[in-house]
Amino acid sequence: MRIARFSIDGNVAFGAISAAAGERGPDDLVLDIIKGIPYADFELSGVKVPLSKVRLLPPVLPSKVVAVGRNYAEHAAELGNEVPDLPLTFFKPSTSVTGPGDDIAYPSFSSELHHEAELAVVIGRMCREVPRERAKDVVFGYTCANDITARDVQQREKQWARAKGFDTSCPLGPWVETDLDPADLAIQCTVNGQQRQLGRTSDMIRSVEDLIVHISEAMTLLPGDVILTGTPAGVGPLNVGDEVAVTIEGIGTLTNKVIKRG
Incomplete structure (x- = not known):
């Protein structure tokens, strides 16, 4: 559904x-x-x-977005990074969330904005310390996400709060698909109709279940919270006026336009 x-x-x-x-x-x-x-x-x-x-509108209003970095080996390599021994997690605030068709506002403090197409997991019930065999039971469904990143700020500041947490940096949508196996889905990103990223969720280093277990060891997840599962290789720049689209097999397409921040 x-x-x-x-x-x-x-x-x-x-x-x-x-x-x-x-x-x-x-x-x-x-x-x-x-x-x-x-x-x-x-x-x-x-x-x-x-x-x-x-x-x-954004299909959910999460209390928090927990994102996972370097969960695809080729993406880690393209930015000169090693695959971490444990999932590399960070937060995007609720104020970063925006919906399908909404504008992405290019932040004034960056000159290198990148797209990152991702499968997003939507949590359906309050949970903590979820055992792996019960991980799927806490999932409401899945949607498309774009982990918009100020790459120059990420590299300069090391801590990723501003680089990945600015307003409109987390487009979600267009809806939540509740009946879906996330193990092997095609995920694609286009900019102005030109393909930039193409991968499969089967290439994720840690599965959806692994990520739920790891994250819920540390914090309580609430209904509507979102986990971003990482991006495949092919991330690249966005400019004002660009239209960026994330398409995930079995879900649909999330489209947003980049504008100058007013």
Whole structure:
């Protein structure tokens, strides 16, 4: 099931995406509004609105985004880094999150902005110290992410808070896919229609389950929290005016445009 968060007529809601009765085209998709929030057992209201009539929002509002660096060997190598012995984790604040179709504001303190296409894991229940055999039980679903990075700031400051945590540096969307095996999915990034990154989640050094176990050893994860699982090789520069798109097999495409920060 695909779960979207959206606004219509000034109201914000979650909805389950499906095709209108007897229709199959992308223009015929509708949202069945969910009663309440979708993380626990939920009911569909039966009230349906066309997907084309709403504005899609970030599919979740996480209390925290826990990101993992250098989880693809070729990406670590392309930046001259070794693969770490343990998952390399860092935070992106909730204020970094932006949605599908929203603008990425080029930060004034950087002159080298990079894209990083990533599979994002959305947590569905409060959990801590999750055993590996139960890791999938705490997952609500998966979405596309772009770990936008001020590469020059990352290299200059070493600590990554500003380089990866600035406003609009974490596009998420377009929705959450709840019925998906993340083990071997194609992941692609294009800039202005030109392919930059192409990899598979099967190339991740640590699996989704491994990352949930490692992260939940240290902190409680809450419903709606997001884990970014790392990026394949091919990261590169973004400029003002560029349109960057992340496509993940079985989920969809997250598209954003880069603008000058006002």
